[in-house]
Amino acid sequence: xxxxxxxxxxxxxxxxxxxxxxxxxxxxxxxxxxxEGDFIFHESDKADKFYIIQEGIVALETRLAPDRDPIxxxxxxxxxxxxxxxxxxxxxxxxxxxxxxxxxxxxLDGAFxxxxxxxxxxxxxxxxxxxxxxxxxxxxxxxLQNPNMYVVxxxx
Numbered sequence: 001x002x003x004x005x006x007x008x009x010x011x012x013x014x015x016x017x018x019x020x021x022x023x024x025x026x027x028x029x030x031x032x033x034x035x036e037g038d039f040i041f042h043e044s045d046k047a048d049k050f051y052i053i054q055e056g057i058v059a060l061e062t063r064l065a066p067d068r069d070p071i072x073x074x075x076x077x078x079x080x081x082x083x084x085x086x087x088x089x090x091x092x093x094x095x096x097x098x099x100x101x102x103x104x105x106x107x108l109d110g111a112f113x114x115x116x117x118x119x120x121x122x123x124x125x126x127x128x129x130x131x132x133x134x135x136x137x138x139x140x141x142x143x144l145q146n147p148n149m150y151v152v153x154x155x156x
Contacts, residue, residue: 004029007106011052013081013130021123024116028109034058034099040082045093047085048111056103058082060095070096081134086110087127 005026008014014022032051034040040051043062057077061070073095076082082105085093091111117124 004031004106007052007054011079013052013127013134017126021116021120021126025108025113028112030107032105032107034103034105036099036101038099038103040097040099040103041093042096043093047083047091047093048109050081050083050086050108050110051105052108053077053080053082054104054106056099056105057101058103059098059100061098062095075100081131083110084131084135086114087131 005022008026008029009017009022014025017025034056040058041047041049053076055078057075058080059075060073060082062073063070082097083093085091087110091114113127117127
């Protein structure tokens with residue numbers, strides 16, 4: 001099994017990060033495992049953690065209406081980041097995250113990292129740049145899954 005330091009130092013969100021920052025993040029990281037069907041978090045849960053998926057598959061789901069079944073926004077797997085709500089107030093999860101296969105991940109303390117980013121704006125800016133592409137990707141996935149975008153309205 002790889003060490004937490006080697007996993008994080010090779011991941012695109014942390015690769016090339018100053019050693020002092022990486023060491024600080026690694027100290028609060030841990031391994032996590034989820035069985036098929038486990039919910040990792042629910043939409044509107046407090047967002048104080050995030051995950052780097054090591055193996056397995058996680059479905060990001062949302063409900064368009066309370067009486068409807070959830071729709072899958074995106075399937076994520078090895079190397080993907082799960083969770084970015086810890087970065088922005090009100091620090092809530094934006095989707096349900098459900099393991100659809102046995103999943104192993106590195107869990108990171110988002111609340112701790114957020115506090116460190118407030119104390120050291122260089123760290124905060126660096127991580128925000130790295131997470132911006134993830135946020136953009138997830139928003140694009142939501143747009144593509146929105147069934148209303150495929151409805152053609154009559155011009156009459």
